[in-house]
Amino acid sequence: MTVDENSGPRARVPKVSARVANLIADEILGGGIVEGQRLPTEKEMVADHGVARTTVREALRLLESRDLVTIKSGIGGGPVAKRPELESLGNTMKLFLQIDGANISDVIDVRLMLEPIVAREAAANVTDKQIEVMQTALDRMREDPGDYPNFQDNNAVFQRSVYEAAGNPVLKIVMETLWLLVRDAEPNEHPMATRLAAIEMQQDVLDAMRERNSEATAAAMNAFNEESAKYYRRRLADIISRPVHWQM
Missing domain, CATH: 1.20.120.530 (GntR ligand-binding domain-like)
Structure with missing residues (x-):
């Protein structure tokens, strides 16, 4: 078994849900999605990112834990963008x-x-x-x-x-x-x-x-x-x- 001397340590590849969460976070922090704006529906995000519904839900839970999304329940609810406070x-x-x-x-x-x-x-x-x-x-x-x-x-x-x-x-x-x-x-x-x-x-x-x-x-x-x-x-x-x- 040989080792490529030019290769450095491999970067950790994030889970698919984390990659989706990062893409949404970039939109929120970069201003593409403003605070208080509803995010696309689960169905739309599944299609946009080409992932399973469970992956989208896990991504939203990650964002919610970082205060970048709040999940509103009831009619007209769903994920809403927010910005974390100090x-x-x-x-x-x-x-x-x-x-x-x-x-x-x-x-x-x-x-x-x-x-x-x-x-x-x-x-x-x-x-x-x-x-x-x-x-x-x-x-x-x-x-x-x-x-x-x-x-x-x-x-x-x-x-x-x-x-x-x-x-x-x-x-x-x-x-x-x-x-x-x-x-x-x-x-x-x-x-x-x-x-x-x-x-x-x-x-x-x-x-x-x-x-x-x-x-x-x-x-x-x-x-x-x-x-x-x-x-x-x-x-x-x-x-x-x-x-x-x-x-x-």
């Missing part, structure tokens, strides 16, 4: 955090390390439009800090805008997922004094970013996150010290 990634991350015995305090530590880096990049790449969006979010929080849902919604706009302004989609995805893990661990509303202090410290971040001063932006973000960490460790020490628990 909460799904956060839940998957929880699985691995639980395996390694990590807790939310560990997540906070990582944010303390990374947030100033992201802020520095954001200051170098931010657009006037992004600055306007962040200022509007802060203004809306400041108008009625007693409206907690409004505070949370606009705080989310501010945070996500900082991550987006950094200009690196990987940083954006990682940072937003970490931020969601910490936010979702909060059992109660923040006290009014904490909300007001957060708004003003975020304003410091934005003011430095508006000047395109990378070092000042990083320093302001570091100060904001240090204060946030102190708050969590003072008021929520029991919660953030528990091992992360993954659930379906």
Whole structure:
């Protein structure tokens, strides 16, 4: 038996159902099938892909498990395209955090390390439009800090805008997922004094970013996150010290 010296390791050939799922996923992620659009019927997909009905059903189950398809029942139901949200990634991350015995305090530590880096990049790449969006979010929080849902919604706009302004989609995805893990661990509303202090410290971040001063932006973000960490460790020490628990 001879070995072809020019041949490398053979690539794993995916199952037929996985290949069909990949083709449909490419359509959804590439925009050929938009979110909320019904996919072709099982019969049509069988004909389109030249596979058995059971293969199509397995492909749809794979897509559903990745949050790319939802299966609606009843008249007019069937597979409908959707786009996964970062909460799904956060839940998957929880699985691995639980395996390694990590807790939310560990997540906070990582944010303390990374947030100033992201802020520095954001200051170098931010657009006037992004600055306007962040200022509007802060203004809306400041108008009625007693409206907690409004505070949370606009705080989310501010945070996500900082991550987006950094200009690196990987940083954006990682940072937003970490931020969601910490936010979702909060059992109660923040006290009014904490909300007001957060708004003003975020304003410091934005003011430095508006000047395109990378070092000042990083320093302001570091100060904001240090204060946030102190708050969590003072008021929520029991919660953030528990091992992360993954659930379906």
